[in-house]
Amino acid sequence: MGYLKSTPDANGFFGEYGGAELPPPLVPHFREIHEAYLRISHSAEFIRDLRYIRKHYQGRPTPVSYLKNLSDDCGGAQIYAKREDLNHTGAHKLNHCMAEALLAKFMGKTKLMAETGAGQHGVALATAAAYFDMECEIHMGEIDIAKEAPNVTRMKLLGANVVPVSFGGRSLKEAVDSCFQSYVAQAETALFAIGSVVGPHPFPMMVRDFQHVVGVEAREQFLEMTGQLPDMVAACVGGGSNAMGIFSGFIEDDVALYGVEPLGTSSNLGDHAASITYGEDGDIHGFRTLVLKDAEGNPAPVHTVASGLDYPGVGPEHAHLHKTGRVTYTTADDKEALDAFYRLSRREGIIPALESAHAVAFALREARANPGKSILINLSGRGDKDIDFVTETYGFGTD
Known part of the structure; x- marks a missing residue:
């Protein structure tokens, strides 16, 4: 089975x-x-x-886009994005x-x-x-x-x-x-x-199943575009629904899967929301998973520039995939995510959600180290919701 x-x-x-x-x-x-x-x-x-x-309502399937300018900038792997930002309401x-x-x-x-x-x-x-x-x-x-x-x-x-x-x-x-x-x-x-x-239960299973359409579409589209499967598939991970959506399309393939957690401003407890990287077994909101805990063993305060990743736990399936080694979990900090936010906007004409920018940051970092490979990221949402906060707090970036 x-x-x-x-x-x-x-x-x-x-x-x-x-x-x-x-x-x-x-x-x-x-x-x-x-x-x-x-x-x-x-x-x-x-x-x-x-x-x-x-x-007829959501506008599916959403496309896969080849990010040529970013790929050329990095001079290594070819970067692609599953465009969930084009799903109705702007996200997965x-x-x-x-x-x-x-x-x-x-x-x-x-x-x-x-x-x-x-x-x-x-x-x-x-x-x-x-x-x-x-x-x-x-x-x-x-x-x-x-x-x-x-x-x-x-x-x-x-x-x-x-x-x-x-x-x-x-x-x-x-x-x-x-x-x-x-x-x-x-x-x-x-x-x-x-x-x-x-x-x-049953929400971790149900939401994964309902998000599975992202992975099914992405796999078929990437094969049609390139004739082969991607070498690497990456997505940001807070609770982890967009990641499980795209991972589920490739989980049984020989494809490397990467979850990108928010490192915030530092690895100190309270400065990040990297529950897999720094968490431990625990219970939160009625299920067992990896949890960031304070000195008393309660869920710890967390921080990330991306509000949608601001959670001291993670979906239990991600904890399981980490433990089995099927998915590799890594991090991107606020600075990397903001840089990716500006670069995707300027170089590709796509303003990403700050959550999705963590996956973009991963692709920018890994592309240089993987020449000849292909990286597919889940661009899980668009940045309309973030533009006021980003520009008022950090400005318009630099060319």
Whole structure:
């Protein structure tokens, strides 16, 4: 049996990681979600409806672009990008949000709710709620609300109720905490559409499966463009949904896979969000994975210039792929990500999300060291949401 069909196991574990540790009132609701997903995931009707949405609403397939100017600059490997920035709403997030909303309608739910960091998941879920005529509630940390103001505006225009989160670090972890607290009282009528390959089972599996379309398309497109598979595939990793989306298309091939974590401003605890590189086994938000911990063993404060990567844990499948060695996890710091942000904008006419810029930074760094090779990155989102923050904080870069 292939990897995707056999992983996770029936209890939602990817090797040692995953599972579902839930407060008793939520156990039946997550069981209901899992059972509903198993019923409809192979349903011809569900697949037909999802394919229609992806083609006629989202604008899929998104293309693979050859980044000739960056490739020439580096003088080594040839760099390609899977253009999820061209997916409707500007990122990969709509791939699973439309599917989760379709699942919610099947279950008879009337409301969608979720956390968001950079705001892309919030925008995508608000879009799905509008499409399916459902209510929408988005929890977002106050720090991220200030950094990602354009996405907050978009969510409100789409009809979502944006709930500011003012406790703790006021970022993504606290947004998840806040949304779980709100969801407990609404679980009968709402679906908590978790925004990455994190959370209790079945969400790490479900979100990966819904993002699998990215890898399927990219593999087929790259073969058509070049006649062969890429030597290296890379994606940024916070929770890790965009990475699992593209990795899943190549997981059974002889292709080197790389996850790029945010190193922030230094390797000191609190200055980065590199959960795999510096984390240890632990539990967070109802599942077991690699977690950055403080001296008391609690999830540690984290930092990265990219709000969507600002999480002290990682999807359990990434922890498993790290442990087995199938994926190599590395880092890019804020400075490298910002440099990549400016260079892709100036040299290719593509303004990337700061999250995606970490993968671009990896490609720029590795291309020189790998002449004659090919690198495919997942350009998981566009930078419209980041341009005000970047230019007001760092200026317009240099030529």
